[in-house]
Amino acid sequence: MSHSPADPFNAFAVGRDEGFDGAVMHQYLGTSVTDHRGLIELPALAVLFDDLGGYRFYFQDPSASSLQSRLTMSMLARPSIDERLQATADLRMSSHEYGTTVVEITGTDGRVLCSGLARNVRVGRAQNTDAGSASATPQGLNDLPAVGGPPADATGREVIDEIRRGAPIGPIAELLGGSISAADDDGLSYTTETAPWMGNMMGTMHGGVIGAVVAQGCSFGAQHYTRAGQQYQIIDFTVAFLRSPAVDGRRIHTRVTPVKLGRRLSVFDADLRDDDGTLLAHATADVRFDV
Structure with a gap:
């Protein structure tokens, strides 16, 4: 794909206004963060949600590094491809070591698209002050052709099999360096090749990118079990x-x-592991099958 990101904020067009105090951030959507169906799904919002979810807690003591230990995202409305999103954060509970932030993401017309909680925790890791920042919103996320989506009469397994044989996996999966490495009666495996742009201030993978990777795996996992012509949407995701x-x-x-x-609602578990089998993240996703 033509978009070569410098960091998670650039990759997902996440930015903040001058005088940022940790309360409001924004994101410009585009074709470059659509999935294999040509839709904006929950994974596209994970970097915005995660990053803002930690800032109010971080600003209480900027001298100490902090990170997220858990995200819980809920959404029903799906944004349009070209919307400008706004996210707000409210630190509801906080001690020196832990905090809980409520995050709400709204669309261009002010309708609520996604809301949930971010769990914050302080850690003793060193920060890389040269890491990317969300101080400016990049452009160019609409520079890819719109995705047409799989055939309307295809079953989920047929869609997944075609992707594994070379059909378009979708811009966001390409951005994340992903491929479907296995699919069987018991589930599906989504493999991601990491890259330096995915890093955070501490030199490891940004929590929002982890969330996007795991949520995208859940999306493919849900697609795998759809009936012919059936649509789906992730509505609740906890990682x-x-x-x-x-x-x-x-x-x-x-x-x-x-x-x-289920006919209307299905539930999936997801584990993220490295090549050695070390467990990196655990997630659950509730998926509508009656969209």
């Missing part, structure tokens, strides 16, 4: 960050398994 992977080109693998497959 616990257990260890931050390095961003030096090594691969990480999201294994998605169904917990319950």
Whole structure:
């Protein structure tokens, strides 16, 4: 793809206004963050949600590094491809060590698209002050052709099989360096090749990128079980960050398994592991199958 990101903020067109105090950030959507169906799905919002979810807590003591330990995102409305999103944060509970921030993302017309919680925790890791910043919003996320999506009469397994045979995997999956490495009766595996642009201030993978990777794996996992012509949407997603992977080109693998497959609502579990099998993140996703 033509978009070569410098950092997570540039990759997802996430920015903040002058005088930023940790309360408001924004994101310009575009075709470069659409999925294999040509839609904006929850993974595209993960960097915005995660990053703003930590800032109010961070500003309480900027001398100490902090990170997220868990994100919980809920959404029903799906934004349009070319919307400008606004996210607001409210630090509701806080001690020196832990905090909880409420995040709300709204669309161009002010309608609520996504809301949820970010769990903050202070850590003793050194910060890289040369890491990317969200001080400016990049342009160019609409420079890819719109994705047409899979055939309307294809089953989910047919869609996944075609992607594995070379059909378009979608711009956001390409951005994340992802591929579907396995698909069977028990679930699906989504493999991501890490890259330096995915890093945070501490030199490991940005939490929002981890969230986007795992949520994208859940999206493919849900697609795998759809009936012919059936649509789906992730409406609830919770991810616990257990260890931050390095961003030096090594691969990480999201294994998605169904917990319950329902006519209206299905539930999936997802584990993110490295090549050695170390558990990096654990997630659950509730997916509408009656869209």
